[in-house]
Amino acid sequence: MFREIRNRQALRDSLRENAAPLLILLALLCAGLLLKLYYSGAPDDEPRWLLAATARLFSIASGIGFQFQEGRGYLSGDGRLLLYRGCSGLNIFVMAILLVGLVPPGLRLEFSGSGPAPRRKASPVSFLIFYVTALSAAFAVTLLANTGRMLALLAAARIAPEALHPGALHMGIGSFVYLVFLILFYFSVRLIFQKLEPEI
Numbered sequence: 001m002f003r004e005i006r007n008r009q010a011l012r013d014s015l016r017e018n019a020a021p022l023l024i025l026l027a028l029l030c031a032g033l034l035l036k037l038y039y040s041g042a043p044d045d046e047p048r049w050l051l052a053a054t055a056r057l058f059s060i061a062s063g064i065g066f067q068f069q070e071g072r073g074y075l076s077g078d079g080r081l082l083l084y085r086g087c088s089g090l091n092i093f094v095m096a097i098l099l100v101g102l103v104p105p106g107l108r109l110e111f112s113g114s115g116p117a118p119r120r121k122a123s124p125v126s127f128l129i130f131y132v133t134a135l136s137a138a139f140a141v142t143l144l145a146n147t148g149r150m151l152a153l154l155a156a157a158r159i160a161p162e163a164l165h166p167g168a169l170h171m172g173i174g175s176f177v178y179l180v181f182l183i184l185f186y187f188s189v190r191l192i193f194q195k196l197e198p199e200i
Helices: 002-017 019-040 048-062 090-101 124-159 166-196
Strands: 066-069 073-076
Touching (some): 019 090, 048 066, 048 124
Antiparallel strands (some): 066 073
């Protein structure tokens, strides 16, 4: 019974100490969901800020030029490729934002009553540096993952154009590339944070 009381007290103390990082995590969760809801009913040429950057990076990597078409998105010069809302990478951007919230500075929850573990505490400057860096990286990883996905799809279509159903190929390659990039991004953000966070 006393151990259970100590565990509850340790959890309450930990939640109290971690109020700011938990609020930031909640804010990022709300921001990601609102972003997703806002663009869920958007026309095919939105979100243009993501589509334009993706089209530019993909053009550099592939040599294929794109022109913006109102209401449709970005169409390649030969008319065979169309980058529209579903190709924007919004889902991976939202996931990357949420992953940033999982490694906030100072968040160290203690669920056992075995006593406090050695802790680090982040300063307000560390919070700012961490989130500016991580959220900028979330945008960059979105562009890289989306471009990598499209390059992989383009290569697969050239190698085995009839090997798989186009929808299955698109889903399989896209999911694999996104998963790899998100895992790498998560561990990179953790590493950046460990370098920035000062020791007590």
